[in-house]
Amino acid sequence: MLPDRYAVFGHPIGHSKSPLIHTLFVQQTGENIAYTAQDVPPECFEVALRTFHAGGGKGLNCTVPLKELAFQAADELTSRARQSEAVNTLVWRDDKLCGDNTDGIGLLRDLTENLAIDLSGRRLLVLGAGGAVRGILRPLLERKPACLVIANRTVSRAQSLAARFAALGPVSAVGFPGLQGLRFDLVLNATAAGLQGELPPLPDDLLAPDGDCYDLMYADKPTAFVRWGHDHGARLSVDGLGMLVEQAAEAFLVWRGVRPRTAPVIRRLRRATATGGE
Structure with a gap:
């Protein structure tokens, strides 16, 4: 057959x-x-x-x-x-x-089952506001984090996404300069810039103690964001394979x-x- x-x-x-x-x-x-x-x-x-x-x-x-x-x-x-x-x-x-x-459930299974990262009550940051982000916000918010912040170069795009998903949980939006003074337990990179070795401007103290980094992108070598996580004391810093x-x-x-x-x-x-x- x-x-x-x-x-x-x-x-x-x-x-x-x-x-x-x-x-x-x-x-x-x-x-x-x-x-x-x-x-x-x-x-x-x-x-x-x-x-x-x-x-x-x-x-x-x-x-x-x-x-x-x-x-x-x-x-x-x-x-x-x-x-x-x-x-x-x-x-x-x-x-x-x-x-x-299936992107959202794929991310959730990798975070919670494969990597044993608990999202409940955690402070989450998502970098980027493109199509990849729309697919992951609902499952992330359904795990009841303490907050979810979307950071994007064009703030209006992040604000539009935050408004769209506001009924599901505590979601807000900032530009990259607005990250100063904030701390997060999990930072998820949903920008593609890291594959070219580029990163958004991130404060050195962005990660909380024992915080984790996750890059939705994957490559045969560690992405720029995965390397940033290692360099800034992340407990785990992994790509999206x-x-x-x-x-x-x-x-x-x-x-x-x-x-x-x-x-x-x-x-x-x-x-x-x-x-x-x-």
Whole structure:
């Protein structure tokens, strides 16, 4: 029997670890799946979507810069996709295109289950106010932190996000200069600048004692933000590889009704990164 077809769309896509992750999930679960990566510029998204489905495609992951386009293309949306206005997981059901966002639950599982970080009553800071942030605010606030502050270069964008999620918990917004004098138990970097070695201007005493740093981005070497965390006394300072695997497992569950075990996959990818393989 021919395998069911799934893929990740993005631009660029050559760096993506998703095909390896889903290959490992298939080996673990025995599901009959073929998963590929396709480079799809935004202007080609609608045509690529139709072509993939016409060729028997069952579901997709969508990464940068296609999550908002996937949101617009979906016929039906889950509540978490609707609130974030971004979709990273698509599945066709009865010829209806259903959109979901698994980024938030992926982050939450990595923080609370893999890294054993308790969010309840903690002071959280999120750096950035782009599409990635919209996908993570709801699950973070549902864990009832003492406060959640969004810091962004353009303050109005952070304020707009804070107002959108205000009903879910104590969320506020500042510009980067407004971080002076504030202390946080967990700082999450949701800006992409760190991949180019750049960071927002952060006070040296931003982290509370035993505070943690988490970069939603991942790379084969420690990101600039992960290095900043180590240099400023973070208890833990890690990248988003675990989040990547966890959101992929949630997408797999959406598609197949089976949740793969993530711990062995994360370990495999960490080993490969450390040795320069895969």
